[in-house]
Amino acid sequence: MARPGRARLAFARNSAGAIQLQGSPQPQCLARPRGPEGPGLSLAYFGTSAGLYTIGFWAPLIVSGLGFSILRTGFLVAIPNLIAVIGMILWSRNSDRTGERYWHAAIACLIAAVGMAVAARAGSSAILAITGLSLTAFGVSAAKPPLWSLPTTFFAGTPQLPPSDSSIRSAPWAASSDPT
Numbered sequence: 701m702a703r704p705g706r707a708r709l710a711f712a713r714n715s716a717g718a719i720q721l722q723g724s725p726q727p728q729c730l731a732r733p734r735g736p737e738g739p740g741l742s743l744a745y746f747g748t749s750a751g752l753y754t755i756g757f758w759a760p761l762i763v764s765g766l767g768f769s770i771l772r773t774g775f776l777v778a779i780p781n782l783i784a785v786i787g788m789i790l791w792s793r794n795s796d797r798t799g800e801r802y803w804h805a806a807i808a809c810l811i812a813a814v815g816m817a818v819a820a821r822a823g824s825s826a827i828l829a830i831t832g833l834s835l836t837a838f839g840v841s842a843a844k845p846p847l848w849s850l851p852t853t854f855f856a857g858t859p860q861l862p863p864s865d866s867s868i869r870s871a872p873w874a875a876s877s878d879p880t
Contacts, residue, residue, distance in 0.1 A: 737854040751812045751840030784837035791842035804846040812839025
């Protein structure tokens, strides 16, 4: 016996012979993505995660391998992370200001790849190693925010940017709660 308020669902074969759910549209979250976006986003996320692991696990080993003490290694390894924090905030602000996500994620990933190449070729140069690690840390950290917003763009249409502060204050629903 069906409960009140619940839709009855039935299964039927469509013209191609596949079994389809009848009585209710398929939820959009279960729709299969078409095209290369899904695997492309997965590959980009894997690459940025690998870059973060490179910075987290290998940066201290790379820097200590150059002959620095434990204390100096800690201070030198902090430099790429500080650059990454500042760069990620500025990069994300620029992405939000322009409303562009795809190229912000792609260029940041390329910067990280260049940084890994520089760090790998640094040899015994501490400056090159720190520069390469800084580029890598910046690139993978700056790529994450625009990269995480891309699935909604590809799978559900282009998201709208949040309204500016002045448009929020001038909205009719906000006028009654504004104390001024």
